[in-house]
Amino acid sequence: MTLPTIGFVGVGRMGFNMALRLHDCKYPITAVYDIDSETAQKLAEQTGATACSDLKSVTRLADIVFTVVTDDAAMRHIFYNEADNLLMEAEGKTFINCATLSPSIHEDLQNACHDAGAQSLEACMASSIPQARQGTLYLMVGGTQIVFTAIKELLECLSQSLRFVGPAGSASQVKALVNMVMNINTAALAEGLGLGQAMGLDLKMLREVFAQTGANSRVLETDAEDMVTREHDCYFSSEHAAKDTGIALTLADQAGIKLPLAKATFEQYEKLKSLGLGQLDKSAVAELTFPGRAGSSKD
């Protein structure tokens, strides 16, 4: 059986590593595109793909196109920009959209793909770069079962935990909720450790007690040490934390639900951005809660 050819649009660290993983799995990577043409060129060299200078060439050169872009605006641009977009001559093609976006985008896109004779699937990732590289992403899929079944084998190369969630948009909804709760728990942990430091407690002891009690959480495992040592190399940026929490707040507004903790968390990550720290990992929220650190002294 011939494997389908694969294109990538948006090759930030996630997209780059997903492409390398699919390359390892022998899928022919045939076309890559990024607004940063150097990055696209680098990935093209490592995979034997063509670095495309326009979007419609990606669709032409690949059977299945992964999109891993930054936000709603970028997503609209690559699919709807009049001069050049992925839906030009897209008949028979499949788009797998991996960015965390407002859920309604996926619904609209499914319709637009249908009109172009193409098909689409949302594949939301709740993991980070090492998992992308190793093919152990946690992938939540939204769309139609038919499309899902058709490309399941491909997705299994990227994911050990593949979960069909529901119609187009629902995976983004779940992803927004996962990230919202994760970001709140992260900001909460930063408050607990920051106050512990302010009171002169042994933070190693405090982390152990947290781990053994009702304060335990996944982010305690992933972020606590980084908060203490101020190691904020980026796995999931504070900018993304602000964006995703903002998506959840918009959904809550639409549903008439008040989320005061999500709001407080959004404001913390916006504050980090305003301090020029938005590129740091989400653990950097501790810079706002530990005594004596830059963010804690400013209002």
Place this chain on the structure above:
Amino acid sequence: MTLPTIGFVGVGRMGFNMALRLHDCKYPITAVYDIDSETAQKLAEQTGATACSDLKSVTRLADIVFTVVTDDAAMRHIFYNEADNLLMEAEGKTFINCATLSPSIHEDLQNACHDAGAQSLEACMASSIPQARQGTLYLMVGGTQIVFTAIKELLECLSQSLRFVGPAGSASQVKALVNMVMNINTAALAEGLGLGQAMGLDLKMLREVFAQTGANSRVLETDAEDMVTREHDCYFSSEHAAKDTGIALTLADQAGIKLPLAKATFEQYEKLKSLGLGQLDKSAVAELTFPGRAGSSKD
């Protein structure tokens, strides 16, 4: 070796069950006191203790007195009330103070005990009623190593996880932080599930995804189902959640640290109290975030 005699002051559900556990372990329970004399009488009957009508009798009848009271004010009353208090004729006695209190209370009390020829220890519990009954409490101890060593065997009857944290007051500091982070994570989970419900997502699926991702937490295990089914039988009341989060906020104020998430959580639990729901379990914070529930429609 003769086991020391034990008194209990404050026999709410925690104190009651701790006393039963020590009774199982063959410690002679000799004196109990509660402002609710019926409860004290009931415990006295089950353990063969005397139900005392004044505090100083508890001290007279027991070598070691556990105090498990509600708050700072109750604690000051039992130790400093002029007409009748536990420190009258307290020479040689030991007080083990289990309530979650402002840390400074424990420091003051250690000094007052010293002046009375007695000794004290704080023993903060980060567990609930079943653990009290079974002797599997998570106990964090603050005070002097000498007193801790002297009564370690007794405490081991109540706890499988006994941890000496530091000087008087430090266990309360750690406990305040544990509960603060736990309460924030609880309120966060209520927001995630509430918004999920509002968007029509399958909450069973959502909880599974939370458990497998960065949204995972101990409170997801303990509180998520109760939030969905509105089963708010009290293990840890919303009133207590408000109180403990308030203690943490006061400590943060004193330390000059801003904790916006703790503040938002405090306000949620205060809102529950104002709706007359303070006696419900902390999981009841979901009543404020699920669509169509009483608390979600009021400001």
